Amino acid sequence: MDISAPTRVRIEPAFLDALTRRFGEQCHTSQGIRDQHGASESHFAPMPPDAVVFAQSTGDVVDLVNLCRDHRVPIVPYGAGTSIEGNALAVRGGVAINLSRMDAILAVNVEDFDCTVQAGCRREELNLHLRDQGLFFPIDPGANATIGGMASTRASGTNAVRYGTMREAVLSLTVVTPQGQVVRTARRARKSAAGYDLTRLYVGSEGTLGIVTEVTLRLHPIPEQISSAVCPFDTLQGAVDTVVQAIQLGVPLARVEILDAMQIRAVNRWSKLTLTETTTLFFEFHGSATGVTEQIETVEAVAAGNGGGTFAWSHLTEERNRLWKARHEAYYAAVNLRPGAVGWSTDVCVPISRLPNCIVETQADLASASVPATILGHVGDGNFHVIFSIDPTAPHEFAEVAELNRRLVERALAMDGTCTGEHGIGLGKQDWLVAELGDAVDVMRTLKRALDPDNLFNPGKIFAL
Amino acid sequence: MDISAPTRVRIEPAFLDALTRRFGEQCHTSQGIRDQHGASESHFAPMPPDAVVFAQSTGDVVDLVNLCRDHRVPIVPYGAGTSIEGNALAVRGGVAINLSRMDAILAVNVEDFDCTVQAGCRREELNLHLRDQGLFFPIDPGANATIGGMASTRASGTNAVRYGTMREAVLSLTVVTPQGQVVRTARRARKSAAGYDLTRLYVGSEGTLGIVTEVTLRLHPIPEQISSAVCPFDTLQGAVDTVVQAIQLGVPLARVEILDAMQIRAVNRWSKLTLTETTTLFFEFHGSATGVTEQIETVEAVAAGNGGGTFAWSHLTEERNRLWKARHEAYYAAVNLRPGAVGWSTDVCVPISRLPNCIVETQADLASASVPATILGHVGDGNFHVIFSIDPTAPHEFAEVAELNRRLVERALAMDGTCTGEHGIGLGKQDWLVAELGDAVDVMRTLKRALDPDNLFNPGKIFAL
Numbered sequence: 014m015d016i017s018a019p020t021r022v023r024i025e026p027a028f029l030d031a032l033t034r035r036f037g038e039q040c041h042t043s044q045g046i047r048d049q050h051g052a053s054e055s056h057f058a059p060m061p062p063d064a065v066v067f068a069q070s071t072g073d074v075v076d077l078v079n080l081c082r083d084h085r086v087p088i089v090p091y092g093a094g095t096s097i098e099g100n101a102l103a104v105r106g107g108v109a110i111n112l113s114r115m116d117a118i119l120a121v122n123v124e125d126f127d128c129t130v131q132a133g134c135r136r137e138e139l140n141l142h143l144r145d146q147g148l149f150f151p152i153d154p155g156a157n158a159t160i161g162g163m164a165s166t167r168a169s170g171t172n173a174v175r176y177g178t179m180r181e182a183v184l185s186l187t188v189v190t191p192q193g194q195v196v197r198t199a200r201r202a203r204k205s206a207a208g209y210d211l212t213r214l215y216v217g218s219e220g221t222l223g224i225v226t227e228v229t230l231r232l233h234p235i236p237e238q239i240s241s242a243v244c245p246f247d248t249l250q251g252a253v254d255t256v257v258q259a260i261q262l263g264v265p266l267a268r269v270e271i272l273d274a275m276q277i278r279a280v281n282r283w284s285k286l287t288l289t290e291t292t293t294l295f296f297e298f299h300g301s302a303t304g305v306t307e308q309i310e311t312v313e314a315v316a317a318g319n320g321g322g323t324f325a326w327s328h329l330t331e332e333r334n335r336l337w338k339a340r341h342e343a344y345y346a347a348v349n350l351r352p353g354a355v356g357w358s359t360d361v362c363v364p365i366s367r368l369p370n371c372i373v374e375t376q377a378d379l380a381s382a383s384v385p386a387t388i389l390g391h392v393g394d395g396n397f398h399v400i401f402s403i404d405p406t407a408p409h410e411f412a413e414v415a416e417l418n419r420r421l422v423e424r425a426l427a428m429d430g431t432c433t434g435e436h437g438i439g440l441g442k443q444d445w446l447v448a449e450l451g452d453a454v455d456v457m458r459t460l461k462r463a464l465d466p467d468n469l470f471n472p473g474k475i476f477a478l
Numbered sequence: 479m480d481i482s483a484p485t486r487v488r489i490e491p492a493f494l495d496a497l498t499r500r501f502g503e504q505c506h507t508s509q510g511i512r513d514q515h516g517a518s519e520s521h522f523a524p525m526p527p528d529a530v531v532f533a534q535s536t537g538d539v540v541d542l543v544n545l546c547r548d549h550r551v552p553i554v555p556y557g558a559g560t561s562i563e564g565n566a567l568a569v570r571g572g573v574a575i576n577l578s579r580m581d582a583i584l585a586v587n588v589e590d591f592d593c594t595v596q597a598g599c600r601r602e603e604l605n606l607h608l609r610d611q612g613l614f615f616p617i618d619p620g621a622n623a624t625i626g627g628m629a630s631t632r633a634s635g636t637n638a639v640r641y642g643t644m645r646e647a648v649l650s651l652t653v654v655t656p657q658g659q660v661v662r663t664a665r666r667a668r669k670s671a672a673g674y675d676l677t678r679l680y681v682g683s684e685g686t687l688g689i690v691t692e693v694t695l696r697l698h699p700i701p702e703q704i705s706s707a708v709c710p711f712d713t714l715q716g717a718v719d720t721v722v723q724a725i726q727l728g729v730p731l732a733r734v735e736i737l738d739a740m741q742i743r744a745v746n747r748w749s750k751l752t753l754t755e756t757t758t759l760f761f762e763f764h765g766s767a768t769g770v771t772e773q774i775e776t777v778e779a780v781a782a783g784n785g786g787g788t789f790a791w792s793h794l795t796e797e798r799n800r801l802w803k804a805r806h807e808a809y810y811a812a813v814n815l816r817p818g819a820v821g822w823s824t825d826v827c828v829p830i831s832r833l834p835n836c837i838v839e840t841q842a843d844l845a846s847a848s849v850p851a852t853i854l855g856h857v858g859d860g861n862f863h864v865i866f867s868i869d870p871t872a873p874h875e876f877a878e879v880a881e882l883n884r885r886l887v888e889r890a891l892a893m894d895g896t897c898t899g900e901h902g903i904g905l906g907k908q909d910w911l912v913a914e915l916g917d918a919v920d921v922m923r924t925l926k927r928a929l930d931p932d933n934l935f936n937p938g939k940i941f942a943l
Binding site for chain 1: 587589590591592612631632633634638642643645646655659660661662663664665666667668669670671672673674675676678679681682683687699701702722725726727728730765766768769772827828829830831859860861890891894895896897898899900901902903907910911914915916917918919920921922924925927928929940941
């Protein structure tokens with residue numbers, strides 16, 4: 014797969030004319046805006062679209078899809094641009110459809126613990142809106158991504174150990190198909206056995222099968238008590254064992270994040286903290302006051318038996334937010350270990366029993382790397398990230414990181430893990446998707462060809478056809 | 479849709495010869511075994527297959543699929559035969575593939591909280607096997623169904639409010655495709671963003687896209703404390719409000735079942751209990767000893783404020799099992815309100831805020847029915863069943879029940895609900911699938927045609943092509 018020299022589609026002036034006629038000032042072809050939509054937060058070369066359309070309604074999306082289909086022009090959905098496997102880059106050119114102006118919260122059904130939002134709504138804004146109603150939306154990938162983007166990449170993040178991922182959080186989607194049909198994938202009932210699970214088919218399909226315009230989400234009551242803590246560990250094995258044992262004891266951990274010594278160093282520097290620079294767990298507990306106290310007692314006892322140090326507690330919202338803000342900025346902290354560096358973030362997920370081995374072997378492999386690399390992860394899920402800080406003017410560093418990444422993914426696959434726990438396949442993990450799932454990828458290709466026969470929806474992502 | 483006179487495929491003697499040659503004593507064409515596989519637990523007319531093959535390995539399934547494809551013969555997967563929308567009936571004849579002999583538990587990974595079983599393994603046997611390891615598999619549709627069948631119909635049941643449905647419980651599947659390929663849909667990692675979610679596509683597809691031969695399941699630690707209780711209510715609204723308020727207060731209810739007065743009468747008679755014959759909630763609480771005590775205090779207080787009576791508690795395993803055995807036999811109890819009757823069980827699921835209205839209106843509609851009908855449901859999910867007890871010699875009763883069922887489903891759809899929460903579409907809900915999801919059903923048909931172009935896998939189910 015040579016993604017460095019993709020074949021860009023030739024755009025006819027007649028198409029651009031039609032686009033401008035229909036979309037007027039919603040349509041942009043200036044270099045600046047095209048470049049902005051052709052860049053990513055990660056290490057991929059820029060791949061700008063030929064035009065950018067800011068959609069304001071599902072009707073806009075339908076019209077754009079029909080125009081693009083008539084002219085055989087690729088169409089790439091774009092939300093907040095925070096994905097990190099090149100998921101929204103215009104490999105073959107065409108039109109980027111920016112959904113960020115479709116950010117309305119259409120309905121909140123407090124008694125049903127659900128809401129419906131437009132795809133461009135961002136998760137932080139949604140949670141601000143929900144707060145006064147005693148509800149929250151737990152899926153938290155770090156970045157303030159759009160809900161549509163999170164659905165399309167099957168995002169998860171720090172709360173997934175307790176609340177699941179976008180796979181569990183999405184009740185229903187409104188999707189525009191490559192044929193320009195608007196379909197709603199499910200009703201608002203919490204469960205259904207009515208036919209094929211189209212909701213889950215579109216969740217994680219990275220815009221290659223349809224464009225998500227509305228999302229109905231499951232919500233959760235804000236817990237009575239939320240407490241966070243940080244605990245340093247002598248060894249990585251001790252940290253992971255603590256988590257496994259706590260889960261076995263039935264502790265409903267809400268968040269449990271692992272940061273290695275290098276990542277703690279980066280966080281200390283970036284967020285002005287003074288944590289001990291060793292393997293550390295960040296915990297969050299949700300429940301009733303009594304329940305949280307009980308969870309804490311159990312976890313402290315388990316940690317003490319596994320070489321854990323003293324727990325530093327934050328029961329107050331402000332302290333807690335400071336801690337999690339530092340965790341959320343871990344990516345930027347890691348990249349900025351070197352001034353002017355670009356980031357390359359990769360992720361794998363393995364059965365939790367294999368996590369200590371997987372991380373220890375990865376640390377050993379990173380020890381001799383010539384670029385800084387940090388490890389942080391969602392221990393309860395067996396999912397972790399490696400973030401590399403690369404000198405953009407040094408091609409050999411990219412080659413070295415590519416090789417480290419290859420070994421990481423192959424290590425995870427050998428442990429019955431996946432090449433990506435939450436970033437998606439995008440451009441970066443295509444070869445390993447086949448290594449991971451073999452003939453199942455043939456089934457995926459069959460689905461893609463059936464639903465998008467002209468290969469116009471985010472072409473070149475997940476797999477080349 | 480006329481399912482009463484389906485077109486049966488003509489089976490050539492050459493095919494039966496080839497079948498016998500390959501499968502020997504695993505292949506049966508006797509009337510008795512064909513009739514057994516052509517009957518269902520519900521009200522559908524018998525639709526026997528032309529032959530039954532007892533598979534003993536994934537290799538057997540592959541060979542049968544290839545034989546059937548070469549001869550254009552339909553193939554219908556069969557587990558425990560406990561589905562109730564006609565999901566496993568041989569509408570067009572062909573071969574029923576009975577997977578019940580593929581019942582091995584292939585692996586239990588205690589530390590990873592997962593296991594892998596063959597499709598024919600039954601849920602009760604799995605839980606017996608897991609018990610000593612401190613783990614359990616929570617999905618509980620009542621009947622002792624096979625895991626493969628439960629995956630294929632997206633089963634859920636009494637524990638879904640806390641632990642989710644088969645959608646959440648299945649980590650990975652081994653599936654034989656209509657092309658005879660064996661695909662594994664995912665690795666054993668708890669989450670993945672690697673391509674399309676084939677696991678969820680096959681879960682609930684009722685054997686129309688592939689035949690499930692192995693299932694990897696998420697497991698849960700057996701809670702330290704389990705307590706059950708029964709509470710009678712003055713009104714249905716009071717019972718449902720109790721559940722909604724408890725969930726809003728963050729009580730992690732493990733089970734909460736509603737039974738109407740008629741269902742309680744049936745249960746009393748069938749299971750020799752002496753419950754007050756009024757709307758009743760069956761609860762189960764899971765957690766630490768302290769946690770369960772706290773949950774109980776909260777729920778008792780909420781119930782008291784909503785017209786709930788005294789809670790009758792079962793903290794002991796034996797009492798608890800007696801209670802839940804009665805709940806699990808509710809279907810047989812309801813059908814046997816009349817001697818010699820046949821059952822017709824239907825289910826819908828609505829947003830929980832609409833549940834009181836939906837049940838009250840349904841009760842009013844049932845009040846004038848000439849056949850006994852009971853209501854029971856999974857309140858926390860908004861899902862409930864109506865079970866009719868029909869005289870098999872009285873065609874007008876079938877017609878009356880069909881009409882009551884139509885009104886029930888249309889009531890649920892009008893409330894943004896689904897025509898089936900957990901039974902599946904099978905033969906019984908096909909028209910309403912279209913009423914519920916509109917153009918989305920076109921997308922489903924496209925998927926079916928792409929994956930099973932000859933329409934040989936459980937043809938005539940979910941939709942006629």
